[in-house]
Every structure is written in structure tokens, then in C-alpha cells.
Amino acid sequence: MTVLRIFLTLMKPVGLIYLLWEYKLPFLIKVRETIALTYRVMTKRKGEILVAYTKNHPAYNIIAHDPPPGIVLVRLSSRLKPNFLLNFLAARIDICYEDAPTPVTLRTNQPIVKESECPYFNKEFLIDPQVKKIFVYSHWAKPNSPDPDAKMEILHPAPILKKVKPKLESKRVTIFMSGAASGRKGADILYQAFENVESKLAGQYQLFLILASNYKSQEEFYPVNPECSERIQTLYKKCQSKKNTYWGRVYPPRFVDYIYDHSDIYVLPARFDTCPFSVFEAMASSLPIIVSGIQAFPEMVHHGENGFLIDANNYDDLQSQEYFDHAVRQLEEYLTILIKDPALRLQMGKASRNRVEQKFNVEYRKNRLKEVFEEITTAKN
Structure with a gap:
């Protein structure tokens, strides 16, 4: 434990660099995400669905790093402001996949899929025609609100199932x-x-x-x-x-x-x-x-x-x-x-x-997202 404490303490400066790169340097974030969006648009194949998502969270990142076939995801933070290039690129986005309080700032008329981990999201989403689906993380997160178009659906987050080191009976x-x-x-x-x-x-x-x-x-x-x-x-x-x-x-x-x-x-x-x-x-x-x-x-x-x-x-x-x-x-x-x-x-x-x-199966989560993205894209086309 002493060695672990020393290691974790020594890694704190590395953590500061990570935080600066990931959250605290808006210019670098904008450059990184603009490059990523440009690459995704240029390499998008016929029939693929380009999905922009907003939240840097494992529930999203797991899907983005290993997406279901035919789905391409790119993360766009709320820091990006529209300009000529970004508007041109954003027009190639098929679906905006958003954390409930964090919209994609570059979106225009793309259909939206929302996700919410709590029941306190804006209830206007339930009647907004641009919002096609609202996934909630749990039964608790599903508000008791009128849902005339049956947009809400429970879709649990899911971790990657890695090989687990056997636990031993020990003192x-x-x-x-x-x-x-x-x-x-x-x-x-x-x-x-x-x-x-x-x-x-x-x-x-x-x-x-x-x-x-x-x-x-x-x-x-x-x-x-x-x-x-x-x-x-x-x-x-x-x-x-x-x-x-x-x-x-x-x-x-x-x-x-x-x-x-x-x-x-x-x-x-x-x-x-x-x-x-x-x-x-x-x-x-x-x-x-x-x-x-x-x-x-x-x-x-x-x-x-x-x-x-x-x-x-x-x-x-x-x-x-x-x-x-x-x-x-x-x-x-x-x-x-x-x-x-x-x-x-x-x-x-x-x-x-x-x-x-x-x-809480990650493959089920991937397949369900793929089904919804394909249904929305087919209806739009």
C-alpha cells in the first residue's frame, strides 16, 4: 500500500496535464474536435450513420471506441462555435446523440437522441418533434410525465466485460x-x-x-x-x-x-x-x-x-x-x-x-442504439 500511495502521489502532476488536455484548454479542445469531425466526414462510407455525441463519459465513450457496424461516432463538446467550415461539416452529421442537459452546438435540423441519468430533464423534449428518442438510465430516472409519442425507454449504461483476476480468500x-x-x-x-x-x-x-x-x-x-x-x-x-x-x-x-x-x-x-x-x-x-x-x-x-x-x-x-x-x-x-x-x-x-x-449488457446497449439510429435515419430519408 505504501508503494501504491507513492505512485498515486507521483502521478498527480501527470493528472494535471491530463486535466488541461481534456477539459481546461478550450483552444486545444476545439482544434482536436474539429480535426476529428473533419476526418469522420471525409472517411464516412456510403450507408454509414455519422452520430455526434456530447458527453465525455464511459457510457458514451465505450460505444464510440467500439461502435456497432455501420455507426460512426464523433465527440463534439459544447465549446465549439459555428463557423463556415464547421457548419459545412455539421451538415454531414446524421444524428445528434446528446446528454440531456448538453446539446450539440453545431446541430441544425438533425434528429436528436437524448440520454438522461435522472428524471429532472426538460419535459419539453417529450413534445419536441426534433427529439426522436429519450433513453433513461434506470426506472428511477424515468419521470412520471405524459409521453404521447412513447419516446422514453430505459437503456442501462453498460461496462466493458474484461477478464477478471480471480479473487482470493485472504486476510x-x-x-x-x-x-x-x-x-x-x-x-x-x-x-x-x-x-x-x-x-x-x-x-x-x-x-x-x-x-x-x-x-x-x-x-x-x-x-x-x-x-x-x-x-x-x-x-x-x-x-x-x-x-x-x-x-x-x-x-x-x-x-x-x-x-x-x-x-x-x-x-x-x-x-x-x-x-x-x-x-x-x-x-x-x-x-x-x-x-x-x-x-x-x-x-x-x-x-x-x-x-x-x-x-x-x-x-x-x-x-x-x-x-x-x-x-x-x-x-x-x-x-x-x-x-x-x-x-x-x-x-x-x-x-x-x-x-x-x-x-447491464454492453452488446445489448450497442445493438439497441444501432436499431434506433437506423430507424431514425430510414424515417428521415
Whole structure:
């Protein structure tokens, strides 16, 4: 774990370069995406469908990197502004495939396919004739709104199913959490529960904790109150002095796959979330899952089958000290069960993998997108 901490710390400067390249240098982003669009337009074959998508997210990128036959995807961020060249290129786009709040800025009259991970999208999409389909990530994300044209359909995100390194029954247990914003994702809940379990089981197990999370991150749509923020900062400082814990960003992002392979339990005690892709990745890595029983989590994790759900039903304010104490107690209980019972860890991990293979299947997702894109293109022509 000490070696891993040193590696992750040394990789932080690399992470800054990655962030600058991926998000913080608008000019480079525009150049990169203009080149990509030009290439896709010039190399498009007869009969192929050119689809522009907007969101840099695994649910989209997986499809873009290995698209179904006859479908070509190109990512266009909302930073691109129309000009003569881009308007000419954009006219060759067949379909705009958009995250609900992030439109393709270059679109004209192309048909639109929307995706939404929560039920709070603009309901005008349901009657907008340009929007042909709205995929929602879960039953929770499907709003109870009139849908006269039956546009809404549940289409779950799906991870790539890689060969999984066999998990071993061992007294060395690594607990992993991945989530950008520590407050919203509940990193403080996990850290405190881990400390409690570590104290209770002192000397019996080798316990390690990796929190791939940014304790400073704040999000406009989920502001963290001062009490919760102060708690996070206090626990973060405690974490820095421990050799068996790491709390911070992980770079390069692909290194997260290595951590999944070498972890034993995945935990995400989020206070608010939609349908986090990290849980799908953890399930695909044959890990038992502990998550909050909110939003779409119960559709991903069946309590007692492939993991445990932290009960949040009786709490209105999930940032309160009262909920924090409750969540820590429950998480401590579930962690103790899984740490003490390696056979149960393996059993639940296998159940996680089976659920991904059967319900959150990437090939089904690809084929369904292909069907919809072809139906829309045929109708347009």
C-alpha cells in the first residue's frame, strides 16, 4: 500500500496535464474536435450513420471506441462555435446523440437522441418533434410525465466485460471507492466507518482503503453545507497520516482498472447520485458492493445478493450529523460482515458479475442504439 500511495502521489502532476488536455484548454479542445469531425466526414462510407455525441463519459465513450457496424461516432463538446467550415461539416452529421442537459452546438435540423441519468430533464423534449428518442438510465430516472409519442425507454449504461483476476480468500482486504466529489459521494462516511472497523478488528486483518475522490470538489447542483465540509476536511487530514489509506485523485484514469482488480469490496455511500458508472465497473470486476439505498442504487444492488444497501429512507437531510452517524454504523456493520467472511465476498462478487452480464449488457446497449439510429435515419430519408 505504501508503494501504491507513492505512485498515486507521483502521478498527480501527470493528472494535471491530463486535466488541461481534456477539459481546461478550450483552444486545444476545439482544434482536436474539429480535426476529428473533419476526418469522420471525409472517411464516412456510403450507408454509414455519422452520430455526434456530447458527453465525455464511459457510457458514451465505450460505444464510440467500439461502435456497432455501420455507426460512426464523433465527440463534439459544447465549446465549439459555428463557423463556415464547421457548419459545412455539421451538415454531414446524421444524428445528434446528446446528454440531456448538453446539446450539440453545431446541430441544425438533425434528429436528436437524448440520454438522461435522472428524471429532472426538460419535459419539453417529450413534445419536441426534433427529439426522436429519450433513453433513461434506470426506472428511477424515468419521470412520471405524459409521453404521447412513447419516446422514453430505459437503456442501462453498460461496462466493458474484461477478464477478471480471480479473487482470493485472504486476510488482506482492500476497500475501494471512486467518485469525484467527496461530499456528495459520501467519502467521509466511508473513511469514518473504515477507521471504526480497523480499530475493532485490530491485528486480525490487513485493511487498506483507497478513496479515489477529490475532497475539495464542490458541485453547484449539490452544495455541501459547512458542517459536512468541515467534517470532510478533518477526516481528509487524518487520512494523510495513515500508511494504509489513500484519499485523492487517481491518474491516469485507466489505472482505476488496476485498482478494481486488486480490491475486495467496493463502497459508495453517496448522499446523492443518479446511476454511477463506477458501480457498474465494480460489479463487472466481481466485487461485492455497499451503496446507499437511494435513487437508482436498488436497481443495481440487491440487498443481501450482490451487496448491501445503507438505509436512508428515514432521513430528509443526508448531510446532517444524525444521518452521518447512522450511515457510519450501518456501513461499519456491513464492512465487518464482508471482511470476516471471505466466502461471502466471493459469492456476492460473483453475483455482481452475473447481474452485469445479464442486465447491464454492453452488446445489448450497442445493438439497441444501432436499431434506433437506423430507424431514425430510414424515417428521415
